[in-house]
Amino acid sequence: MSAAWFDKLSDGLSRTRVTIQSRIAAAVGASRAVDDAFFDGIEEALVLADVGATAAAEIVGNLRQAVRRERVREPEAALDLLVDLVAQEFPQPVDDPLDDLPAVVLLVGVNGSGKTTTAGKLAAEARAAGRTVVIGSADTYRAAAIEQLRVWAGRAGAHVVERERGADPAAVAFDAVAHGMEAGADLVLVDTAGRLHTSKDLMEELKKVDRVVRKRSAAPVKSLLVIDATAGQNALQQAREFHAALGLDGVVLTKLDGTAKGGIVVAVARELGLPVVRIGVGEGVDDMHSFDAREFARALVGAPS
Ligand SMILES: Nc1nc2c(ncn2[C@@H]2O[C@H](COP(=O)(O)OP(=O)(O)OP(=O)(O)O)[C@@H](O)[C@H]2O)c(=O)[nH]1
Numbered sequence: 001m002s003a004a005w006f007d008k009l010s011d012g013l014s015r016t017r018v019t020i021q022s023r024i025a026a027a028v029g030a031s032r033a034v035d036d037a038f039f040d041g042i043e044e045a046l047v048l049a050d051v052g053a054t055a056a057a058e059i060v061g062n063l064r065q066a067v068r069r070e071r072v073r074e075p076e077a078a079l080d081l082l083v084d085l086v087a088q089e090f091p092q093p094v095d096d097p098l099d100d101l102p103a104v105v106l107l108v109g110v111n112g113s114g115k116t117t118t119a120g121k122l123a124a125e126a127r128a129a130g131r132t133v134v135i136g137s138a139d140t141y142r143a144a145a146i147e148q149l150r151v152w153a154g155r156a157g158a159h160v161v162e163r164e165r166g167a168d169p170a171a172v173a174f175d176a177v178a179h180g181m182e183a184g185a186d187l188v189l190v191d192t193a194g195r196l197h198t199s200k201d202l203m204e205e206l207k208k209v210d211r212v213v214r215k216r217s218a219a220p221v222k223s224l225l226v227i228d229a230t231a232g233q234n235a236l237q238q239a240r241e242f243h244a245a246l247g248l249d250g251v252v253l254t255k256l257d258g259t260a261k262g263g264i265v266v267a268v269a270r271e272l273g274l275p276v277v278r279i280g281v282g283e284g285v286d287d288m289h290s291f292d293a294r295e296f297a298r299a300l301v302g303a304p305s
């Protein structure tokens with residue numbers, strides 16, 4: 001793990017860090033003791049970073065045990081244990097669907113979470129590794145969405161499969177997969193329209209896209225939920241619903257550059273056992289990184305690397 005990666009992630013999580021660090025500093029206080037006030041401060045800090053009340057309480061419960069077991073007296077040493085505990089919430093090693101090509105990857109999520117941007121970044125990443133990429137433009141609701149994806153595909157050097165606005169998204173997805181299979185593409189990315197997890201019709205539509213893609217694809221199909229880190233606790237409910245509908249393979253956490261709420265993935269990983277496949281830390285093509293649970297935990301807690 002390079003130091004540059006850590007710096008970027010820490011930059012991305014800087015607001016989270018400031019919040020957690022200052023809370024923890026307040027918890028440590030003048031006494032600098034690992035006492036009830038210390039544990040309460042950490043729990044509060046984790047809740048504020050959107051780890052969720054249940055997860056925060058359990059992590060702190062485990063921290064209390066670990067502190068006792070290891071007879072830790074220094075706050076810094078207790079924070080090291082906290083980093084370990086947060087990191088352990090993530091499934092390891094990450095089974096990266098993008099490592100194992102050929103593959104078809106479906107990008108799903110609520111409106112504006114960063115699906116199209118992530119499709120573009122993933123396409124560019126695969127192209128840079130010498131892979132051939134097809135992107136299916138299955139967000140047919142808005143003409144602007146088709147155009148946006150075309151721009152990303154052009155930039156990445158990926159072939160884009162699209163139909164007119166209003167076309168059946170499942171038909172576009174089918175075309176894209178068919179084209180990818182026939183052309184022997186390494187990676188087929190399917191960008192879907194944003195939809196609320198509470199919308200029954202749109203979730204049914206997505207299931208149809210998924211069915212059609214699986215039927216046509218000779219390669220493994222993976223569904224990734226794109227979560228906006230600024231969505232906070234709501235993202236947990238999104239993850240539950242999308243997971244129930246599709247059986248997700250992982251999540252991409254975007255917009256970590258603009259939030260104090262990166263902890264939501266801890267809750268998602270913990271409850272659903274889903275790996276974080278990539279993180280987005282900006283709008284540019286290079287603003288995406290793979291995820292390392294330990295480094296993430298360090299950045300979240302604000303412990304030095
Ligand atoms: N700062 C920041 N902005 C991002 C990131 N990822 C995406 N965005 C921005 O978020 C906005 C929405 O991104 P899109 O990729 O269009 O999101 P989407 O999920 O495709 O949206 P819909 O198709 O409308 O549901 C755009 O302005 C992106 O530039 C990120 O990691 N960091």
Ligand SMILES: [Mg+2]
Pocket residue numbers: 115116117139145191192193194
């Ligand atoms: Mg989009």
